[in-house]
Amino acid sequence: MCETRLRDNWPCETNWPRLPSTTTSNRGYAAIAEARSVLEHELETIRTGGTWKGERIITSKQGPHINVDGSRGDILNFCANNYLGLSSHPQVVEAGIEALQKYGAGLSSVRFICGTQDIHKDLEQKLAQFHEREDCILYASCFDANAGLFEVLLGPDDAVLSDELNHASIIDGIRLCRAKRFRYKHMDLNDLETQLKESQSSRLRLVVTDGVFSMDGDMAPLKGICDLAEQYGAMVFIDECHATGFMGPRGRGTDELLGVMDRVHIVNSTLGKALGGAAGGYTVGPKPLIDLLRQRSRPYLFSNSLPPPVVGCATRAVELLLASNEIAQSVGDKTMRFRNKMTEAGFTISGSDHPICPVMLGDARLASLMADDMLKLGVYVIGFSYPVVPKGKARIRVQISAAHTDQDIDHAVDAFIQTGRKHGVVS
Numbered sequence: 001m002c003e004t005r006l007r008d009n010w011p012c013e014t015n016w017p018r019l020p021s022t023t024t025s026n027r028g029y030a031a032i033a034e035a036r037s038v039l040e041h042e043l044e045t046i047r048t049g050g051t052w053k054g055e056r057i058i059t060s061k062q063g064p065h066i067n068v069d070g071s072r073g074d075i076l077n078f079c080a081n082n083y084l085g086l087s088s089h090p091q092v093v094e095a096g097i098e099a100l101q102k103y104g105a106g107l108s109s110v111r112f113i114c115g116t117q118d119i120h121k122d123l124e125q126k127l128a129q130f131h132e133r134e135d136c137i138l139y140a141s142c143f144d145a146n147a148g149l150f151e152v153l154l155g156p157d158d159a160v161l162s163d164e165l166n167h168a169s170i171i172d173g174i175r176l177c178r179a180k181r182f183r184y185k186h187m188d189l190n191d192l193e194t195q196l197k198e199s200q201s202s203r204l205r206l207v208v209t210d211g212v213f214s215m216d217g218d219m220a221p222l223k224g225i226c227d228l229a230e231q232y233g234a235m236v237f238i239d240e241c242h243a244t245g246f247m248g249p250r251g252r253g254t255d256e257l258l259g260v261m262d263r264v265h266i267v268n269s270t271l272g273k274a275l276g277g278a279a280g281g282y283t284v285g286p287k288p289l290i291d292l293l294r295q296r297s298r299p300y301l302f303s304n305s306l307p308p309p310v311v312g313c314a315t316r317a318v319e320l321l322l323a324s325n326e327i328a329q330s331v332g333d334k335t336m337r338f339r340n341k342m343t344e345a346g347f348t349i350s351g352s353d354h355p356i357c358p359v360m361l362g363d364a365r366l367a368s369l370m371a372d373d374m375l376k377l378g379v380y381v382i383g384f385s386y387p388v389v390p391k392g393k394a395r396i397r398v399q400i401s402a403a404h405t406d407q408d409i410d411h412a413v414d415a416f417i418q419t420g421r422k423h424g425v426v427s
Contacts, residue, residue: 071375074378083331131284149237240269243257268282331355357397
């Protein structure tokens with residue numbers, strides 16, 4: 001029988017894999033059931049705590065006016081990172097289509113094998129030019145850029161000094177490196193100086209901060225940071241995801257705005273916000289650093305190249321900003337219009353002079369309920385609560401875009417006033 005089955009390309013019964021015993025199978029089911037119970041308990045804790053994050057479904061392109069599944073008519077969008085309104089800009093969209101037709105949908109490869117096209121090098125050159133740095137390296141996201149930098153640059157003989165409210169991607173990236181870690185109080189120059197003194201025995205030291213902190217819209221005191229870094233022989237790194245393209249006279253970022261472009265050594269930023277809004281991140285800085293990242297940065301080495309349509313869109317966005325600062329400058333006036341009108345109405349708005357305008361509410365459930373009521377009035381905003389922000393610091397984060405009109409902003413303010421009165425936030 002066995003020989004017949006072998007001739008017929010069937011496996012002999014004696015070689016068949018053994019089925020798991022009833023006892024082993026039951027243990028497996030029990031483990032799965034226990035995991036399901038743990039997960040469901042955790043989910044219920046989130047729901048009862050009022051911090052559940054649902055996902056609304058948009059049925060149109062991104063922009064100041066969108067369509068939302070379950071809502072009728074035109075909805076005003078005040079929570080996108082689309083600071084310059086370029087996500088659906090006709091020239092940006094057309095550039096993506098042209099790149100798709102000429103270069104295809106993707107590379108099916110990492111950069112060092114067969115995943116580098118001329119458009120990738122062109123975008124890197126333009127980003128280095130935009131930031132006035134020596135060189136640039138592209139990543140799939142700025143999260144990847146932050147994950148890939150610190151373990152390459154810093155070793156066990158070095159030190160990293162990080163603001164306590166830095167973005168999660170910076171924190172995760174620092175965890176991957178073997179450098180000694182020092183955390184200073186949020187934007188506290190005195191505490192930073194204390195940490196710099198304590199770390200003086202280190203070979204290299206890197207001060208790490210967001211240029212703009214995304215939850216509050218507050219800007220790092222870069223001049224003071226650079227002064228201390230130079231005094232104690234440290235380098236300076238900034239994450240510019242919420243500044244690139246619209247902060248500073250030419251939209252170069254907080255380092256330009258605060259007059260320290262030549263004193264900040266490394267900049268990480270994103271293509272997924274002001275610069276077209278699709279995806280991608282990058283590092284700009286000294287050429288030897290960029291060369292070393294190409295050799296050793298794990299997210300770069302083990303992730304597919306940015307898709308050509310994404311590269312095409314981002315390149316056109318950067319070209320628009322290199323050609324003119326008009327779009328970048330238009331955001332400021334609209335930001336102040338919203339901030340001033342909301343403050344006059346009695347709301348507390350965190351941060352200053354930045355298109356991130358957090359409407360502070362404190363209670364997580366209140367933030368969620370108000371955001372839902374705002375949608376009923378035709379304004380799309382989202383409540384932010386723990387763990388995205390500290391407990392007791394829940395807010396609705398409003399973000400102003402160059403694509404918003406004055407009428408859009410006034411409509412949003414009126415909706416906030418109506419909703420705020422309903423919930424007893426303003427009188």
